[in-house]
Amino acid sequence: MGAADLDTAFFAAWIEEAARTVGAEKEWLTRLDAAIGDADHGANLDRGFTAIAQALAGTEPDTPGALLALVGSTLIRKVGGASGPLYGTAFREAGKFLGDASEVSVADLAAALQAALDGVQRLGSAAEGDKTMVDALAPAVRAMSLAAQEGKEPEEAIGAAASAALAGAEATIPMQARKGRASYLGPRSVGHEDPGAASTALILAALRTVVTR
Amino acid sequence: MVGIVLISHSGPLAAEVAVLATQIGGTGVPLAAAGGTDDGGVGTSPSLVEAAIGEVDRGDGVILIPDLGSSVLTARLMEGPGVVIADVPFVEGAIAAVVTAGTGASLEAVLAAAEESRNFRKL
Numbered sequence: 001m002g003a004a005d006l007d008t009a010f011f012a013a014w015i016e017e018a019a020r021t022v023g024a025e026k027e028w029l030t031r032l033d034a035a036i037g038d039a040d041h042g043a044n045l046d047r048g049f050t051a052i053a054q055a056l057a058g059t060e061p062d063t064p065g066a067l068l069a070l071v072g073s074t075l076i077r078k079v080g081g082a083s084g085p086l087y088g089t090a091f092r093e094a095g096k097f098l099g100d101a102s103e104v105s106v107a108d109l110a111a112a113l114q115a116a117l118d119g120v121q122r123l124g125s126a127a128e129g130d131k132t133m134v135d136a137l138a139p140a141v142r143a144m145s146l147a148a149q150e151g152k153e154p155e156e157a158i159g160a161a162a163s164a165a166l167a168g169a170e171a172t173i174p175m176q177a178r179k180g181r182a183s184y185l186g187p188r189s190v191g192h193e194d195p196g197a198a199s200t201a202l203i204l205a206a207l208r209t210v211v212t213r
Numbered sequence: 214m215v216g217i218v219l220i221s222h223s224g225p226l227a228a229e230v231a232v233l234a235t236q237i238g239g240t241g242v243p244l245a246a247a248g249g250t251d252d253g254g255v256g257t258s259p260s261l262v263e264a265a266i267g268e269v270d271r272g273d274g275v276i277l278i279p280d281l282g283s284s285v286l287t288a289r290l291m292e293g294p295g296v297v298i299a300d301v302p303f304v305e306g307a308i309a310a311v312v313t314a315g316t317g318a319s320l321e322a323v324l325a326a327a328e329e330s331r332n333f334r335k336l
Contacts, residue, residue: 044256076259077259079260080251080283084286085286
């Protein structure tokens with residue numbers, strides 16, 4: 001795959017792989033959420049990604065931006081928990097940033113991921129260290145931006161972002177939650193991985209799976 | 214008149230707070246409860262919230278009162294011209310908002326009254 005040819009089919013494959021992974025890992029995500037939240041994260045995300053498959057079956061967006069915007073709107077409508085507005089905003093903002101371009105470079109993808117992060121932070125007001133999805137997404141954005149500056153190929157850039165997200169998610173284990181439902185638990189939230197950070201890492205791992213195919 | 218939407222994770226909670234606020238503040242205020250998910254489970258439904266906003270909007274503005282978590286995030290998605298969030302205790306804020314809206318007060322005045330409820334002392 002060349003440096004600038006992440007096309008609509010690539011992004012559609014990503015969303016399909018993300019849906020598969022979320023489905024396969026939904027019980028693990030729900031277990032994480034049962035420890036410090038309300039035990040619905042896996043089921044909620046799975047419902048959202050299942051609805052995306054149905055939405056995409058009805059209409060075929062012809063640009064990556066339109067595809068991601070549709071993914072975002074569907075997640076907002078169908079998820080039912082906090083992850084709906086948050087992931088929905090992330091995908092919508094990324095889609096909006098990409099506009100009607102038919103192909104996406106590593107630099108575009110890094111900037112779209114930054115737009116997603118900005119949207120999540122505007123909505124939820126979370127900073128790094130609050131034990132949220134931002135703890136996985138922010139390091140992923142930094143890794144991808146750096147890779148873009150260094151002129152890396154998509155495979156390497158996305159690999160770096162996925163690894164950074166995974167490390168970021170694991171780093172939430174010792175944190176005390178300051179945002180979201182877990183923040184009501186205070187010190188009892190320490191010692192558990194944040195479910196939102198964990199699912200962010202899964203979704204970016206799906207992106208790596210697709211780019212290395 | 215200013216419209217008010219109560220957004221809760223729980224359908225019954227939103228509905229009962231609406232009953233209580235109506236009993237105290239009067240039945241003339243456009244007030245809607247948007248609690249729970251589309252299928253009646255625990256959570257928040259953007260489509261229920263959107264419909265509730267449409268139902269109470271009389272052209273003088275709408276105040277959204279969320280309980281916590283995804284209710285707040287869903288409310289934030291709906292913010293726009295004339296649609297504002299009151300960052301207030303769910304029960305006390307709802308009652309204060311309904312009482313003040315019933316007087317025909319402006320959006321700003323209803324929002325301010327709801328925010329004052331944060332300082333209500335019970336003892």
